[in-house]
Amino acid sequence: MGRFSADWLALREPVDAASRNQELTARLCDWRRGQGHLSVLDLGSGAGANGRFLAPLLGGGQHWRLIDHDPGLLARIAPFPDCPGPFQLETICLDLAGSWERLDIPQVQLVTASALLDLISTDGLARLARRCQTWQAAVFIVLSYDGTIHWEPALAGDDRVCKLINRHQHTDKGFGPALGPDAAPMLAAMLEERGYQVELQPSPWQLGPEHASLQYALLSGWAAAVREITPEPADWLRIWAKQREHLIEQGDSRLVVGHWDLFATVNS
Ligand SMILES: C[S@@+](CC[C@H](N)C(=O)[O-])C[C@H]1O[C@@H](n2cnc3c(N)ncnc32)[C@H](O)[C@@H]1O
Numbered sequence: 001m002g003r004f005s006a007d008w009l010a011l012r013e014p015v016d017a018a019s020r021n022q023e024l025t026a027r028l029c030d031w032r033r034g035q036g037h038l039s040v041l042d043l044g045s046g047a048g049a050n051g052r053f054l055a056p057l058l059g060g061g062q063h064w065r066l067i068d069h070d071p072g073l074l075a076r077i078a079p080f081p082d083c084p085g086p087f088q089l090e091t092i093c094l095d096l097a098g099s100w101e102r103l104d105i106p107q108v109q110l111v112t113a114s115a116l117l118d119l120i121s122t123d124g125l126a127r128l129a130r131r132c133q134t135w136q137a138a139v140f141i142v143l144s145y146d147g148t149i150h151w152e153p154a155l156a157g158d159d160r161v162c163k164l165i166n167r168h169q170h171t172d173k174g175f176g177p178a179l180g181p182d183a184a185p186m187l188a189a190m191l192e193e194r195g196y197q198v199e200l201q202p203s204p205w206q207l208g209p210e211h212a213s214l215q216y217a218l219l220s221g222w223a224a225a226v227r228e229i230t231p232e233p234a235d236w237l238r239i240w241a242k243q244r245e246h247l248i249e250q251g252d253s254r255l256v257v258g259h260w261d262l263f264a265t266v267n268s
Contacts, residue, residue, distance in 0.1 A: 004046060004073070006047055006072070006073060011213060011217060012115070013049040013052075015205055015207070015211060016053075016114060016115065016143055016205075017049075019203045019204060019205050019259065020142055021142070021201040024140075024261045024262075024263045025057065027263055028058075028140050031265060032058045035060075037086070038060065038061065038063070038109050039110070040054075040062060040063065040064045040108070040110045041065050041067060041108050041110070042065070042066045042067065043096060043112070043113040044067070044068055044096065044113050044114075044116035045066035045074070046115075047073045047076040048066055048077040050142070051064050051066060052080055053114075055087070056081070056083055060085055061086040062083070062085075062086075063087075063088040065092055066089070067092045067103075068091075068094075069093065069096065071093050096124070097124065097174050097175045100131060107135065109135075109138065110138050111135070111137045111138070111139050112139075112142075113141045113142075114142045115142075115144070117144035117179075117184055117187060118178060118179065119173035119174065119175060119178050120173075120178060121176035121178060122186065123175075124175040124176065125186055125187050125190060126190060129187060129193075129194055132191070132194075132264075133194045133195070133266075136266050138265045138266070139187075139191060139196070140262070140263050140264075141184070141187065141261070141262045142262070143261065144183055144184040144262070145169065145180065145181055146184065146258035146259055146260050147162075147182075147258065148162075148181075148256070148257070150256045151244070151253065151254070151255050153252070153253075155243055157239075157240035160236075165225055165226065166180060167229055168226070169181060171228075171229070184260035185200065187262060188200050191264045195267050196264040196266055198263070199263050200261070201261050201263075204259055205255070205256065205259065206254075207254065207255040207256070209253065212249075215253055216248055218255070218257070219248070
């Protein structure tokens with residue numbers, strides 16, 4: 001569960017980078033200027049896309065610990081480019097659904113993640129919020145799916161597919177029932193209860209004909225997710241997917257997929 005191919009992560013990496021909320025990223029960089037040497041945890045790091053984006057922006061002395069349960073993805077992480085200064089990169093193979101206790105790290109200033117939060121359960125988020133508070137760490141968690149998918153041109157079937165995808169989002173992804181689109185607002189509320197000042201900002205994917213490969217991959221993944229939760233033969237789904245495929249092939253398909261970026265700092 002919660003397995004992702006390196007090819008999929010490589011396909012989304014440049015789109016993720018372009019979609020991040022710039023205001024919130026700038027806020028993180030402002031916060032960083034008030035910090036010394038940074039100890040950073042990147043949860044569900046995959047092959048390192050989040051660190052590759054953030055570390056050069058943060059600058060200065062940094063120790064990154066990249067955590068994932070997939071040793072194959074961790075093995076693909078190359079040293080981050082453009083990170084002069086004292087810079088340390090460590091990988092930790094760990095199942096975040098169960099073994100937080102093994103993370104014996106006394107000081108963490110920043111907990112970050114990208115494209116992870118929607119996989120996690122209520123209990124998993126509560127444990128995450130508790131750990132962040134214990135460390136008094138800032139939290140920067142980006143690209144969490146928000147439940148919105150808008151295709152252009154619209155087709156009959158779009159809303160039905162979106163509702164079923166969002167139902168699938170709540171199935172177990174290894175942490176117990178996942179929160180899917182509710183995860184980012186839920187973590188925001190949990191952190192606020194723990195004395196954090198929290199900001200949520202949108203970071204939608206805006207895909208055009210130049211992103212045909214990513215559109216095909218999403219279409220195929222979403223059709224599979226819908227089949228998984230509605231196992232009876234579904235002609236409407238086959239027809240819908242064929243029409244969508246044709247539009248992508250013709251260069252006539254646009255797609256917006258909503259995400260949230262979250263930045264939280266401890267109130268002093
Ligand atoms: C959508 S990918 C995002 C990867 C990376 N952050 C990025 O932006 O490219 C989600 C990542 O979470 C990891 N993951 C999922 N469930 C996990 C778990 N229980 N413990 C640790 N890592 C997990 C997956 O292996 C995968 O690398």
